[in-house]
Amino acid sequence: MSNSSNLKIGTLTIHGGQEPDPSTGAVMTPIYQTSTYAQAAPGVHKGYEYSRTGNPTRHALEKSIAALEGGKFGLGFGSGLAAVDAVLKLLKPGDEIISTSDLYGGTYRQFTKIYEDFGLIFRFVSMDDPSNVEAIVSEKTKLIWVETPTNPMMNIIDIRAIANVAQKAGAMLVVDNTFATPILQRPLEQGADIVLHSATKYLGGHSDVVLGLLTTTNSEIAKKLYFIQNSAGAICGPMDAFLTLRGIKTLDVRMERHCKNGAIVAKFLRDHPKVEKVYWPGFEDHPGHAVAKSQMSGFGGMISFVVKDGTFENVSAMVSNLKVFTLAESLGGVESLAGHPASMTHAAIPLEERLKTGVVDGLVRLSVGIEDADDLIADLENALNQI
Secondary structure (H helix, E strand, C coil), X not given: CCCCCCCCHHHHHHHXXXXXXCCCXXXXXXXXXXXXXXXXXXXXXXXXXXXXXXXXXXXXXXXXXXXXXXXXXXXXXXXXXXXXXXXXXXXXXXCXXXXXXXXXXXXXXXXXXXXXXXXXXXXXXXCCCHHHHHHHCCCCEEEEEEECCCCCCCCCCCHHHHHHHHXXXXXXXXXXXXXXXXXXXXXXHHCCCEEEEECCCCCCCCCCCCCEEEXXXXXXXXHXXXXXXXXXXXXXXXXXXXXXXXXXXXXXXXXXXXXHHHHHHHHHHHCCCCXXXXXXXXXXXXXXXXXXXXXXXXXXXXXXXXXXXXXXXXXXXXXXXXXXXXECCCCCCCCCEXXXXXXXXXXXXXXXXXXXXXXXXXEXXXXXXXXXXXXXXXXXXXXXXXX
C-alpha cells in the first residue's frame, strides 16, 4: 500500500508500505532466501542485484518501518547495535556526540570502547532538563543521542526541546525509540533526524529474532546510510526480516495489552511494602510525566523498581524465584521478563557511572508481557515474599 500517509497507526502496522508480492500475489512478502539475482544483460535487472545491497523481504520491512514512523527511508541491520554502528559511521574523528547519561549499556559500550578509539568524542549528560544539553554544545557537536523512555531508569526526555537545541547547533538528533515503539511515540514528527529501533524487542515481539532498524525523512542522511549499509554489510537476513514483519502486524494490539498490564503491575509494586521505589512514567508524580503525556500516547510496559534492603543477594533471590516472569536479557516480547541491570544489561557501564544514574544493585527491570495480569501480580507477590 504505497499511499499510506492518511492511515492510522493500527492500520499502518498491517498495511504500511506493503504490497502483495508482485510475482505471485502473496499477501505476506515471501522469504527471498537468495544471495544473487539473474540479469538479462549487464546492469539490466528487476531492481535487485545482490542481497547485501537489496533484498525484497528486507525492502518490505524497510518500507514498513518508514511508514510506521512517518519517515521516507528505512534501513534494516543485523542488530540494534549494528544500526547504532551505522549512525556513528556518519561522523569523523574529532566530532562530538552528546548522549543522555542514562542509556542502554550496549550503546554505551560501543560509544566508549570502540568509537572513542577512532577519535569520536562522547559527552554524557542528564537530559531531563534541555538546558543541560545546551550548556555543553560546542562547534564540534555533530550529533545528539536520545533514549526516551531511558533504559533502565525510565527517564523522559523532551524530544521537541532537544530537537531545538540540535537544530541551533547544526547537529543531527537521533532518538532510540525502542521502548516506546511508533505506536506510542513518533520522534520524526517531533524534530528527530533519525529514529532507531532494536527491532529485537517490541517490533519483532516474540523473542525469536535479532534485528535493528533506522528511519529518516532526510534524503541526504538516507543516501549516506544506504552507502554505509551496503559498504559495511551489517544487514539483516531475509528470514529475520520476515519474522519482524510478521511481528509488526500485531504490534498495535500487543502494545495495548503491554500498556494495560504495565499500569496494573506498576501500581501493585508501588503499594508493596518490600518495594522502595518504582520508576514508571505513568505516575503523575514521575518527574517526566507531563512531557511523557504530551509526546506519548501511552506509558508502555517497561518498569524498573528498587527492592528495599536491595543487596545483590536479596535481589538475586527475588528474581530467581519468579515463575511467570522469566529471568532473561532483552525485553518487548509477548512473555514477561525480569532483569538485573547492574549485572546484566548495564554491566558494561563502570560502577561509578551506573550509580550516578541510579542503576544500583537493588534495581530490577521488568518487561511486562501480555499474560493475564492476575498471574503476573501473583508471581511478583510470591517472589517478593521470598526476601
